[in-house]
Amino acid sequence: MKNKKITRKISQGVYVLTTSSGGCVVDAVSQVSAGDNPYISVAVMKSNYTCELVKKNKKFALSVLGRDVSGNIIDTFGLKSGRDIDKFQNVDLLREDDLPVLKDSLGYMICEVIDQIDTGSHILYIGKLVEADVFKDTEVLTYQYYQEHKDEYIRFETMKGKIAWVCTMCGYVYYGEILPDDFICSRCGVGKEYFEKREDA
């Protein structure tokens, strides 16, 4: 493949997927049908705790993040695991259709899982939209904007004096001069193209 990075130009937003007991940041969201109750797909990495939660709950909420979202939300839901922390502890939530949604968002969609496809690394959940609302109409956080302004949202802590490679998907840090071409993140399974080099002097 000449340059897989072109896949990053697929326009998508950034969301927090929640179930009753946890959730995570996702960008792999698409509307895949039309009508009053369109189908919405979301791809969740099998290694994420959230994947198990959606499988059990059979229902999920997507809070749509705006550009003004607090870095704490990205850090809590995108770089930490619900296996280690209670992600809902320090976050303002609303309860909609029995699911927690983020106050710090542009609005939400509630979906009931009607099908799922195993894609190898991810489970693609197909949900039927059953409830939705708009809180405010300000600018949406796109995945591209997030990638270009990451440092405004999160701080990756690395050891001083060492060359570090940070996984921009999950925050995993690999130390070493060179990141091998076939490197796969041991925490979330993404490839080398998702890693950024940091040298904290």
Ligand SMILES: Cc1cc2nc3c(=O)[nH]c(=O)nc-3n(C[C@H](O)[C@H](O)[C@H](O)COP(=O)(O)O)c2cc1C
């Ligand atoms: C901007 C951004 C986009 C992400 N997109 C996805 C995604 O589409 N699917 C996914 O499964 N994980 C995605 N992640 C990674 C998860 O949010 C992350 O691994 C999280 O810590 C998993 O938490 P959990 O173990 O509690 O489920 C993304 C993270 C970030 C920061």
